[in-house]
Amino acid sequence: APDAAPPRVAAPDTDACDDGVKDGAETDVDCGGPACAKCADGSACVVEADCASQRCSGARCGTRAWFTESSGSNLAVPGRQTWTSAASSGLYLAPNLYAPSLVYLRWTGTLRFAGGGNGLCHVGQRFVIDDVPTGDVNWGNAIMVEDGATRWHEMFTTSAAAQLGLGLHTISVEMTNANGFGTCYLDGDSGAAYEHSRLSVVAYDPTD
Numbered sequence: 001a002p003d004a005a006p007p008r009v010a011a012p013d014t015d016a017c018d019d020g021v022k023d024g025a026e027t028d029v030d031c032g033g034p035a036c037a038k039c040a041d042g043s044a045c046v047v048e049a050d051c052a053s054q055r056c057s058g059a060r061c062g063t064r065a066w067f068t069e070s071s072g073s074n075l076a077v078p079g080r081q082t083w084t085s086a087a088s089s090g091l092y093l094a095p096n097l098y099a100p101s102l103v104y105l106r107w108t109g110t111l112r113f114a115g116g117g118n119g120l121c122h123v124g125q126r127f128v129i130d131d132v133p134t135g136d137v138n139w140g141n142a143i144m145v146e147d148g149a150t151r152w153h154e155m156f157t158t159s160a161a162a163q164l165g166l167g168l169h170t171i172s173v174e175m176t177n178a179n180g181f182g183t184c185y186l187d188g189d190s191g192a193a194y195e196h197s198r199l200s201v202v203a204y205d206p207t208d
């Protein structure tokens with residue numbers, strides 16, 4: 001009689017999901033893929049479904065865009081050539097980057113002449129990244145002049161880009177007004193949609 005076939009050995013479980021090893025269809029250790037739990041932010045991924053946050057960008061789980069609006073009353077920027085922070089008005093973000101990234105910053109809002117000086121306000125705007133100001137030391141990333149004779153809500157957009165490393169960062173905005181010029185207001189939350197100042201951050205991995 002022919003020799004009997006050797007007993008069949010079951011293939012090892014390649015999606016154990018609890019063995020401390022990245023194996024099978026897992027995208028990171030014991031997470032991702034069709035069989036395991038979804039991965040936490042910072043873990044490797046292939047598709048959105050691999051991530052608990054449903055965000056997969058540059059092969060990493062995690063949010064890649066952040067947004068905030070101003071809150072509270074209007075912020076006065078007097079003509080004293082000193083920088084006034086808008087962080088206390090809600091224009092502050094703390095993005096956590098899971099890879100070195102090129103980060104795009106965008107600040108939009110309205111400025112309004114409040115009175116005094118020579119009938120004008122002359123306002124510089126800048127970002128502050130990890131407590132380090134951007135742009136020109138005196139005027140930041142942009143300048144705008146508001147004419148008190150019109151007293152309208154002057155729209156503005158200020159933008160910049162920066163290369164940031166892995167980890168948690170802080171981003172806020174500041175304004176300054178030329179010495180001797182009239183006070184201007186960065187419009188806050190007064191109920192009208194155009195009075196909300198907005199700060200947004202979008203990060204792109206170098207491999208994207």
